[in-house]
Amino acid sequence: MDSIDFRSDTVTWPTAEMREAMATAQVGDDVYGEDPTVNALEQLAAAKLGKAAGLFVSSGTQGNLIAALTHTNRGDEIIMGQDAHTFCWEAGGAAVLGGITPLPLPTDAMGRMDLAQIEASIRGDNPHWPRSRLIVTENSAGGNHGAAIPVDYFAAIRQLSDRHQLRVHLDGARLFNATTALAIDPQAIAQQVDSVSICLSKGLCAPAGSVLVGDRDFIHQARRYRKLLGGGMRQAGILAAAGLIALETMSQRLATDHHHAQQLAQGLANIPGVVIDPHRVQTNMVFFTLDDTVPFTAQTLADKVWQTAEIKLGTYGDRKLRAVTHYWIQPAHVEALITAIQSILKAAI
Numbered sequence: 001m002d003s004i005d006f007r008s009d010t011v012t013w014p015t016a017e018m019r020e021a022m023a024t025a026q027v028g029d030d031v032y033g034e035d036p037t038v039n040a041l042e043q044l045a046a047a048k049l050g051k052a053a054g055l056f057v058s059s060g061t062q063g064n065l066i067a068a069l070t071h072t073n074r075g076d077e078i079i080m081g082q083d084a085h086t087f088c089w090e091a092g093g094a095a096v097l098g099g100i101t102p103l104p105l106p107t108d109a110m111g112r113m114d115l116a117q118i119e120a121s122i123r124g125d126n127p128h129w130p131r132s133r134l135i136v137t138e139n140s141a142g143g144n145h146g147a148a149i150p151v152d153y154f155a156a157i158r159q160l161s162d163r164h165q166l167r168v169h170l171d172g173a174r175l176f177n178a179t180t181a182l183a184i185d186p187q188a189i190a191q192q193v194d195s196v197s198i199c200l201s202k203g204l205c206a207p208a209g210s211v212l213v214g215d216r217d218f219i220h221q222a223r224r225y226r227k228l229l230g231g232g233m234r235q236a237g238i239l240a241a242a243g244l245i246a247l248e249t250m251s252q253r254l255a256t257d258h259h260h261a262q263q264l265a266q267g268l269a270n271i272p273g274v275v276i277d278p279h280r281v282q283t284n285m286v287f288f289t290l291d292d293t294v295p296f297t298a299q300t301l302a303d304k305v306w307q308t309a310e311i312k313l314g315t316y317g318d319r320k321l322r323a324v325t326h327y328w329i330q331p332a333h334v335e336a337l338i339t340a341i342q343s344i345l346k347a348a349i
């Protein structure tokens with residue numbers, strides 16, 4: 001990479017192996033269902049997650065939106081965590097384009113909604129009310145330090161949603177990070193939900209794309225919504241070729257990123273002025289805050305880190321920063337970041 005970039009795992013470049021595979025990929029018109037590489041990717045994603053079918057989509061946002069549109073009708077309501085990516089970071093797409101009301105519920109430190117609260121919020125049949133239809137979950141929980149939520153939560157949501165005939169979608173943008181941290185097969189979680197979308201372009205390094213999986217009928221309907229949203233990409237096998245490597249190879253190496261995140265968290269925990277709980281770092285995200293002794297904002301720290309060490313960091317509000325580890329982050333980069341923050345704060349407080 002051209003710089004050391006901790007802002008997100010979305011910044012990852014494709015690997016040399018991916019670029020090679022992209023250059024030589026067999027392609028066809030995917031809107032006709034004739035791109036063999038896209039078809040292979042969709043089948044592989046479905047198989048890995050234990051679902052019948054898959055759909056290659058342009059982004060995680062598009063995957064979640066297509067899932068919401070496919071599971072619901074206008075006037076329905078989606079229950080989701082108030083920190084969920086779908087609620088906070090997807091431009092309200094389901095409401096804007098689907099006429100679907102979001103019902104955001106509070107979450108715990110790991111991004112889990114309270115089951116009793118979900119149940120209490122499910123509405124009966126009354127013409128004044130939107131119809132409860134779908135529960136959206138997320139794993140890893142990006143808005144909650146990348147927490148890896150264990151399978152029992154999803155099993156409980158399944159039971160509850162079966163009792164009330166609701167559908168469940170999993171925003172699994174970083175599902176492989178979660179299941180790597182939990183040391184379980186992704187199918188264990190996927191089997192508890194009706195649909196899953198996974199991002200190929202984050203820690204898995206593909207240049208673009210996500211896959212949505214579910215049963216055959218669901219994916220058949222989802223394909224129509226992909227077309228409606230302008231997501232029919234024709235010779236998309238060039239992208240899917242990188243996606244195949246993402247799923248086959250890159251999904252196997254995420255423990256390395258988690259190890260680097262832990263290394264970073266431990267290092268930051270020793271720096272006066274930094275507040276961080278390394279126990280909350282379960283996957284590849286390291287959130288930390290500046291305490292009151294630091295006489296400047298998170299953005300100023302990020303600027304200084306860039307000026308002194310040419311390392312990029314993400315900021316969230318006044319005092320909070322985020323560093324995300326990924327394929328292009330090496331242990332030496334982690335050490336360089338710790339050293340930079342240490343010396344900047346030492347000079348300031």
Ligand SMILES: *Cc1c(COP(=O)(O)O)cnc(C)c1O
Binds near residue numbers: 085
């Ligand atoms: C990144 C992300 C998405 C959306 O993916 P894009 O490809 O950026 O649209 C959805 N959900 C979660 C949890 C994410 O982290």
